[in-house]
Amino acid sequence: MGSLAVHSKKHKVCVVGSGNWGTTIAKVVAENTKEHSDIFEAEVQMWVFEEEYQIPKDSKHYNDETSHPRKLTDLINSLHENPKYLPNIPLPKNVVANPDVVDAVKDATILVFNLPHQFIGKTCEQLKGKIVPYARGISCIKGLAVSDKGCELFSESIGQKLGIYCGALSGANIATEVAQEKFSETTVAYDPPAMDSQHPTPQGTPHGSHTDLTKLEGEAKGLTGKKMKRTALPSEYPPLHHKNVKMLFHRPYFHVSLVSDVAGVSLGGALKNIVAIAAGFVDGLGWGDNAKAAVMRVGIMEEVKFGKMFFGDSVQTRTFTEESCGVADLITSCSGGRNFRCAKMAVAEGKSIGEIEQRELNGQSLQGTGTAYEVNDFLKKEGKEQEFPLFTAVHSILEGKKKPEDIPHLIDPNRGEE
Amino acid sequence: MGSLAVHSKKHKVCVVGSGNWGTTIAKVVAENTKEHSDIFEAEVQMWVFEEEYQIPKDSKHYNDETSHPRKLTDLINSLHENPKYLPNIPLPKNVVANPDVVDAVKDATILVFNLPHQFIGKTCEQLKGKIVPYARGISCIKGLAVSDKGCELFSESIGQKLGIYCGALSGANIATEVAQEKFSETTVAYDPPAMDSQHPTPQGTPHGSHTDLTKLEGEAKGLTGKKMKRTALPSEYPPLHHKNVKMLFHRPYFHVSLVSDVAGVSLGGALKNIVAIAAGFVDGLGWGDNAKAAVMRVGIMEEVKFGKMFFGDSVQTRTFTEESCGVADLITSCSGGRNFRCAKMAVAEGKSIGEIEQRELNGQSLQGTGTAYEVNDFLKKEGKEQEFPLFTAVHSILEGKKKPEDIPHLIDPNRGEE
Structure with missing residues (x-):
């Protein structure tokens, strides 16, 4: 000293x-x-x-x-x-x-x-x-x-x-x-x-x-x-x-x-909400903890990709995969967070997420749905929707164009090859 | 073709x-x-x-x-x-x-x-x-x-x-x-x-x-x-x-x-059981999802360290932090797995994990307790207990030498400096 x-x-x-x-x-x-x-x-x-x-x-x-x-x-x-x-x-x-x-x-x-x-x-x-x-x-x-x-x-x-x-x-x-x-x-x-x-x-x-x-x-x-x-x-x-x-x-x-890595730390806290919705969708189908963990894993990797693609080389994988702001924050959000819970209820009860928001949040919107739409607008503009299959799947499901059951197919890396 | x-x-x-x-x-x-x-x-x-x-x-x-x-x-x-x-x-x-x-x-x-x-x-x-x-x-x-x-x-x-x-x-x-x-x-x-x-x-x-x-x-x-x-x-x-x-x-x-990375893939599936016990201990204290996520994050990093220290350069961090065999398997085990559930019950009910094993598993032993003891024996022999504070904490708690409440202090990286 x-x-x-x-x-x-x-x-x-x-x-x-x-x-x-x-x-x-x-x-x-x-x-x-x-x-x-x-x-x-x-x-x-x-x-x-x-x-x-x-x-x-x-x-x-x-x-x-x-x-x-x-x-x-x-x-x-x-x-x-x-x-x-x-x-x-x-x-x-x-x-x-x-x-x-x-x-x-x-x-x-x-x-x-x-x-x-x-x-x-x-x-x-x-x-x-x-x-x-x-x-x-x-x-x-x-x-x-x-x-x-x-x-x-x-x-x-x-x-x-x-x-x-x-x-x-x-x-x-x-x-x-x-x-x-x-x-x-x-x-x-x-x-x-x-x-x-x-x-x-x-x-x-x-x-x-x-x-x-x-x-x-x-x-x-x-x-x-x-x-x-x-x-x-x-x-x-x-x-x-x-x-x-x-x-x-x-x-x-x-x-x-x-x-x-300032960008990585900030991104984890925003993008996790999209992933939590995806995890909620899958859990609502009753597919068990492993399906949910798989979606979370894919979600972390899309967070990393998003960071590196749009915020450059200062973004480091480990900020998402090894730090509290990344993996731990995502785990918590996919345990009991609002986005997860509402998405799960929507699927389990066969209702739209809007109906659940109305009932559970007095009509307030979930942060995750907002972020999913904003990020999708941005990805569309950049022509990169296909490179973020999970983020894009969440948006398509919110839009009623895809079903939660489609998630495994939509995120299958072998999809293009077969 | x-x-x-x-x-x-x-x-x-x-x-x-x-x-x-x-x-x-x-x-x-x-x-x-x-x-x-x-x-x-x-x-x-x-x-x-x-x-x-x-x-x-x-x-x-x-x-x-x-x-x-x-x-x-x-x-x-x-x-x-x-x-x-x-x-x-x-x-x-x-x-x-x-x-x-x-x-x-x-x-x-x-x-x-x-x-x-x-x-x-x-x-x-x-x-x-x-x-x-x-x-x-x-x-x-x-x-x-x-x-x-x-x-x-x-x-x-x-x-x-x-x-x-x-x-x-x-x-x-x-x-x-x-x-x-x-x-x-x-x-x-x-x-x-x-x-x-x-x-x-x-x-x-x-x-x-x-x-x-x-x-x-x-x-x-x-x-x-x-x-x-x-x-x-x-x-x-x-x-x-x-x-x-x-x-x-x-x-x-x-x-x-x-x-x-064969070693990394194999280690994740074994060491996660020790981490699941730690997560169960913390959750049993009613500390909430964030405390649990923190323990899981620290656990993943100790898995990485264990792999690199004892299985050499072929072991890669990303096997644990980015792959299903690592982070996803850990998430699942810390959601509803036996090791997690029994450790949580033990703390919440103020009983030893042995009593819970007796009641819940008809006296069968948890894999996690076995692994915690075996890994501790090995770390002790190698003189590396202090470098794996979470694994060591789990062993000390199982032995009755430490309490689950001590975990934050035991894994505090600042502990030595103060």
């Missing part, structure tokens, strides 16, 4: 977002900033979209003072709990709720984004020019923005909009379980710009990290080829290599693996 | 074994030999350990002729069904049950071994010198022989004992489901001796195959370094490259992937 003494400044962390998952990550991060006080300021700012909240009468927090609606930030800061989005989980006192996003990010060198994806644009608009230029982001937002123009990762859009480097965190995690300190793992993708590494990367860094000389120039190619501006982290700060980033997230109940 | 016309002989297949899984594989193989009559003789011999069998009164096969015990081979050959081990599944008429193992293997160039592992030694003893010297084997026997001397794969012991090359078949398969033609996948490892490949390997061969010049010398190093004798396949026969081996097993309901 001796060499760290040369750094006169410590990293200041802000969690941008305070829902169920945002508050959980703030708790995780705040436990670590307190423990690793040589690298991080203990205080963690958490931006809260301000609202009035009424503590329910049966809550242990209900009393004279809370008998009327109060500001959520005041409640969080006095109760050290987020009573609306993460009730009954005590938060470390160094989590500070702040309703002013610009004030919350002031001087923060590490911005952890954890808010619903539809708010990314507006929030980044507010933050633009208000953050330190050498800040680094980590996006915990699952999903993918697929449009006519292509696929965009949320980490990438955040990085673009703010002119900073932005990594990603994704894994087999359910916020409430992590908050309750039930064991799970996650994956953090962070490919630190070489200019941050004033010190050699310590031994034991998983997977190594790229050293891309273009980053020294102050900008680097984004994953989809766009240029991303980056400003070097001043040498007053401890370097943000994998070991230090890991210290911010790793807990005894929340094991973190660091990788460099 | 034109080039195949030069081969005056066809491959003759014998399935050595006729239990639940053996009969199922005979069905699969016989469907294919009939379909690919340019490469294979249609008739598939199936060696049956002869016994007297009485058709039950409520069977559709019960009649005057079957009202008394009859020879199992006669029943199979007249009913075209194995009434004892695979009832109600019609077998193709080209499956011929044979009680004489030496007669069954006569002139067979492909021997598919599918019998309980305790009979391997005795059966090979009978077959020695009675098979054609250029025969090739495929072992469908899951498990691993771990002893003081080391770990031995069943495919390897068969190959050694008979002086032939022997590959392996393993995947997420339950015999009855495959027999019912419910969809599943499997993996066949076959690293064809270069001398078999009179023809260039056709395009599309998965993962390629090794070309080891030592094989041309008539012998090659076994996986654990032993020399294995091999005799070249006469050029009258179609070559046994991946494409032709695949044709013997691939069905519309049974998708086959061909690889070269």
Whole structure:
């Protein structure tokens, strides 16, 4: 630890977002900033979209003072709990709720984004020019923005909009379980710009990290080829290599693996929902666990192919096959996740998935069906539908053009040869 | 297909074994030999350990002729069904049950071994010198022989004992489901001796195959370094490259992937049982699907490490992370398999796994506990217990020295650093 003494400044962390998952990550991060006080300021700012909240009468927090609606930030800061989005989980006192996003990010060198994806644009608009230029982001937002123009990762859009480097965190995690300190793992993708590494990367860094000389120039190619501006982290700060980033997230109940593949980490969390629908279809037919496992295996391999085809060489197979963000997240989603359950019910009951959504989700749509349609639009445009037989099968079944029973034939690699 | 016309002989297949899984594989193989009559003789011999069998009164096969015990081979050959081990599944008429193992293997160039592992030694003893010297084997026997001397794969012991090359078949398969033609996948490892490949390997061969010049010398190093004798396949026969081996097993309901990594394919099917016990422990604690998925992920990575450490460079990570024999088989075992279920019950009910075995399995032992002990003995002897923290944790919990709650700490890669 001796060499760290040369750094006169410590990293200041802000969690941008305070829902169920945002508050959980703030708790995780705040436990670590307190423990690793040589690298991080203990205080963690958490931006809260301000609202009035009424503590329910049966809550242990209900009393004279809370008998009327109060500001959520005041409640969080006095109760050290987020009573609306993460009730009954005590938060470390160094989590500070702040309703002013610009004030919350002031001087923060590490911005952890954890808010619903539809708010990314507006929030980044507010933050633009208000953050330190050498800040680094980590996006915990699952999903993918697929449009006519292509696929965009949320980490990438955040990085673009703010002119900073932005990594990603994704894994087999359910916020409430992590908050309750039930064991799970996650994956953090962070490919630190070489200019941050004033010190050699310590031994034991998983997977190594790229050293891309273009980053020294102050900008680097984004994953989809766009240029991303980056400003070097001043040498007053401890370097943000994998070991230090890991210290911010790793807990005894929340094991973190660091990788460099931001696209792979982000894609796993989005594409798994299509695979979970396929697994649900097959399970709904009563074909047993092996058929389901086969569909899952094929699904992982299509995720890998999608990543490599559209996000280039930085995407690594092992991100999908060996990391929590890939195989483990898929396993969880195909065990009890919504997409899996609804697809299974649809087949078992001979109903359309739309009917099941209506009944089980009050008409809300499944994420998996949305992603299946978006990804199919994209694949069609690229002329690559045939190269993703499972993704395409799910779309065709949703469209009523194929049946779940057709899946083995549709994904049979021998199909073309016979 | 034109080039195949030069081969005056066809491959003759014998399935050595006729239990639940053996009969199922005979069905699969016989469907294919009939379909690919340019490469294979249609008739598939199936060696049956002869016994007297009485058709039950409520069977559709019960009649005057079957009202008394009859020879199992006669029943199979007249009913075209194995009434004892695979009832109600019609077998193709080209499956011929044979009680004489030496007669069954006569002139067979492909021997598919599918019998309980305790009979391997005795059966090979009978077959020695009675098979054609250029025969090739495929072992469908899951498990691993771990002893003081080391770990031995069943495919390897068969190959050694008979002086032939022997590959392996393993995947997420339950015999009855495959027999019912419910969809599943499997993996066949076959690293064809270069001398078999009179023809260039056709395009599309998965993962390629090794070309080891030592094989041309008539012998090659076994996986654990032993020399294995091999005799070249006469050029009258179609070559046994991946494409032709695949044709013997691939069905519309049974998708086959061909690889070269025999050790990896065999290990996955054995080591998964230890991982399933760990997953059961964690699930029994009520920690949720993410904790279970994390343990499974760590388990796969320990399987890879075990393979590479003790079976050398031929072992490939992707055999475990991308193939049915690895990740898919593990997923299935951790869904509803015996090892998983019993371990989960033990923790949830606060009982020892021995008590659960007594109650649920009539005192039979779980395969996973046996494998956990055997693997631990081996790791201890090699001084490598610490490098396999999950395998070691399972053993310590079985021994009562650790608790399931300790698993996250025991497998925390940061444990040593703090």
